[in-house]
Amino acid sequence: MAEALIRMKDVYKSYGRGENKVNVLKGVSISVDAGEFVAILGPSGSGKTTLMNLIGLIDSMDSGHYFLDELDIQKQTEKSYASIRNEKIGFVFQKFNLISKYTALYNVALPLLLRGESFKNAREKAAKTLARVGLEDRINHRPNQLSGGQQQRVAIARALVGDCPLILADEPTGALDQKTGAEVLSFFQELNNEGKTIVMITHDENIAAKANRMIRVEDGLIYEK
Numbered sequence: 001m002a003e004a005l006i007r008m009k010d011v012y013k014s015y016g017r018g019e020n021k022v023n024v025l026k027g028v029s030i031s032v033d034a035g036e037f038v039a040i041l042g043p044s045g046s047g048k049t050t051l052m053n054l055i056g057l058i059d060s061m062d063s064g065h066y067f068l069d070e071l072d073i074q075k076q077t078e079k080s081y082a083s084i085r086n087e088k089i090g091f092v093f094q095k096f097n098l099i100s101k102y103t104a105l106y107n108v109a110l111p112l113l114l115r116g117e118s119f120k121n122a123r124e125k126a127a128k129t130l131a132r133v134g135l136e137d138r139i140n141h142r143p144n145q146l147s148g149g150q151q152q153r154v155a156i157a158r159a160l161v162g163d164c165p166l167i168l169a170d171e172p173t174g175a176l177d178q179k180t181g182a183e184v185l186s187f188f189q190e191l192n193n194e195g196k197t198i199v200m201i202t203h204d205e206n207i208a209a210k211a212n213r214m215i216r217v218e219d220g221l222i223y224e225k
């Protein structure tokens with residue numbers, strides 16, 4: 001049996017208090033096995049980013065259970081979230097979220113430096129990973145010297161460099177033109193064929209169709225056909 005990389009059960013998440021309380025996730029259960037390429041699809045405001053933030057340990061749930069790579073997240077302190085993220089998850093965001101004052105090389109090296117690898121090792125691995133995404137001749141460029149598609153490839157290299165079991169992407173093609181977006185998607189498919197687990201959030205049916213499995217978020221609940 002394949003091993004579940006993500007196991008969520010009866011997850012609730014709200015924002016605000018009292019009259020202003022908004023219940024966003026209302027009892028969500030999801031299981032994703034290692035090696036899957038899953039799209040989480042839903043209209044704007046349906047709770048996709050909220051769900052991604054919970055999966056990615058960027059935010060914490062109100063109640064429910066979450067196991068990430070067999071680790072019981074409820075038993076971890078929020079202080080330990082950063083190091084769990086660093087070890088388990090490579091993130092890709094719609095707006096790339098690169099650090100503008102750093103070069104592509106340093107942006108990609110950062111997750112390794114944060115986990116205490118030597119500068120030499122981090123630099124070598126970052127350069128290799130940037131070559132993997134076709135940017136070997138751009139390693140010393142800063143984000144504002146790169147196109148949107150190139151910046152997203154730097155972000156993908158940053159998500160790959162630490163060899164985390166999970167890639168978590170929130171609208172990764174949302175800021176790209178169609179052709180560049182298609183390139184990012186086929187790169188995800190290639191990575192998945194090599195065994196990476198990918199969870200990709202999108203509001204676009206056509207993009208979701210590139211994944212092997214589709215989970216719909218609607219009004220705080222999950223549907224799977």
Ligand SMILES: Nc1ncnc2c1ncn2[C@@H]1O[C@H](COP(=O)(O)OP(=O)(O)O)[C@@H](O)[C@H]1O
Pocket residue numbers: 015016022024042043044045046047048049050051
């Ligand atoms: N930090 C927050 N504080 C209050 N409400 C929020 C916050 N983040 C999201 N929401 C609300 O939660 C709902 C779901 O948002 P989100 O998860 O960003 O949806 P999606 O990514 O599907 O567009 C929306 O109604 C949004 O306004």
Ligand SMILES: [Mg+2]
Pocket residue numbers: 048049050
């Ligand atoms: Mg969103």
